[in-house]
Amino acid sequence: MGQLDLRRLRLLRELRDRGTVTAVGAALHMTSSAVSQQLALLARDVGAPLLEPHGRRVRLTDAARLLLRHADLLFAQLEVAQTELDAYVSGAAATVRLDCFATSVAALAVPAMRRVALDAPQLTLRLREADTEEALDRLVRDETDVVVGLDGEVRVDDARFTRTPLLVDPLDVVLPSGHPRAAAADLRLADLAGEPWIVPPAGLCRDIAVRECALAGFTPRTAHTADSYVSVFALVRAGHGVALVPRMCAADREPGLTVRTPRAQQPSRQVSLFVRAAGDRAPHMRLVAEALREAADELEKSFSFA
Numbered sequence: 404m405g406q407l408d409l410r411r412l413r414l415l416r417e418l419r420d421r422g423t424v425t426a427v428g429a430a431l432h433m434t435s436s437a438v439s440q441q442l443a444l445l446a447r448d449v450g451a452p453l454l455e456p457h458g459r460r461v462r463l464t465d466a467a468r469l470l471l472r473h474a475d476l477l478f479a480q481l482e483v484a485q486t487e488l489d490a491y492v493s494g495a496a497a498t499v500r501l502d503c504f505a506t507s508v509a510a511l512a513v514p515a516m517r518r519v520a521l522d523a524p525q526l527t528l529r530l531r532e533a534d535t536e537e538a539l540d541r542l543v544r545d546e547t548d549v550v551v552g553l554d555g556e557v558r559v560d561d562a563r564f565t566r567t568p569l570l571v572d573p574l575d576v577v578l579p580s581g582h583p584r585a586a587a588a589d590l591r592l593a594d595l596a597g598e599p600w601i602v603p604p605a606g607l608c609r610d611i612a613v614r615e616c617a618l619a620g621f622t623p624r625t626a627h628t629a630d631s632y633v634s635v636f637a638l639v640r641a642g643h644g645v646a647l648v649p650r651m652c653a654a655d656r657e658p659g660l661t662v663r664t665p666r667a668q669q670p671s672r673q674v675s676l677f678v679r680a681a682g683d684r685a686p687h688m689r690l691v692a693e694a695l696r697e698a699a700d701e702l703e704k705s706f707s708f709a
Contacts, residue, residue: 409481411445412474414438415453415463419471423460497687498527502538503551506632507674510651510702511551511569515694523690534606539564542679549691554673555607567676567692569699573706574611574647574670576663577639577654585661592619592665599626599644601635607672612647615670636660650706674699 417427418438428435446453453467463471503512508530516528533541535552542550543563551569576595578585584594592615600616600623603609616623626644629635632652639646640659647670648654648662655662676695682688 407448408445411441411448412470412477414441415445415467416471416474416478418442418454419463419467497685498529499549499687499691500547501528501530501549501551501691502533502541502547503530504535504538504553505532506649506651507551508532510653511674511695511698514698514701515691518694518697519690522694523687526687526690528691539677542677545679548678548682548688549695550677551695552675552677553607554675555610563680564677565680565682567696569674569676569695570703571671572674573650573664574608574615574672575650575654576665577636577646577648578661578663579639579642580659580661581642582645582661585663587663589666590663592616592668593621595645596621597624599624601625601627601629601638601644601646603630604628606630608647608649611670611672615647615665615668618668619665651702 414427414431417430418424421427421430424435424438424442427433428438431438442454449466449470451466452464453470454461455464501512512530516530519526519528531538531541531547535550535556538547538550538552539557539561541547554566554568576590576592584590587594596616596619600612602612602623602625612623627638629638632648632654635646635648636654636657638644640657649672651674654660676692678688678692
């Protein structure tokens, strides 16, 4: 079977619905001979007769009815595609898939989703928590549309992505509230060289902690490893160690903890927005990006306690 022409398939549907070649021609402003010619070309493409004589008229063959069953499904799907494409272009309605690293979900994604719900209630956001490297792999495979990620975990000059910096997220020292250094006027990382440390098992924040401690002249004595900041906070609160924690985690709101910015050093991580190249041109993508940028601006304004 050759490549099918959708216009000819539409003519075959019209013939089924209207009953005669003459009626099809009148409805579509075509001559009867032009309709017959296009249907003959469709039969050639299919490789089977589609019409057979029936008195003075023609009727559909079994092959034509089989083809039309599939054509009906095809045109229905094309209509769905056209509707979604129109929504994509106009921004009137769409679904945007959003991948975020763990600590950005509550700090950035949820406030952005709240704004989108108010400004564009017809727009649907579907969130998935994922590490940056995994999320960008999904972006390449068109399994997600927007990624909120960390620059230090990926190449930021990848031509497949458009990257927009969102905010710089400082890392602060977290100590138990009763720690002897909790009320120190000037806390340096070097002051904590003898302390047990709680660090992530791997990843950017572990790398930052090890690097910053090295710059302060010591190697942190790792007492515990924890990936979840809920676990980190519980361990620090119980007096099992100290930690460097992203300010995005809002450790200052946690009971039993003291959060301090180390003097002379300000560890940080860059949070950015990634989309496929040119993917931010669609109106609904711009809405989501703007909501994330506003959430990031508000978050940076709240970074004032230290």
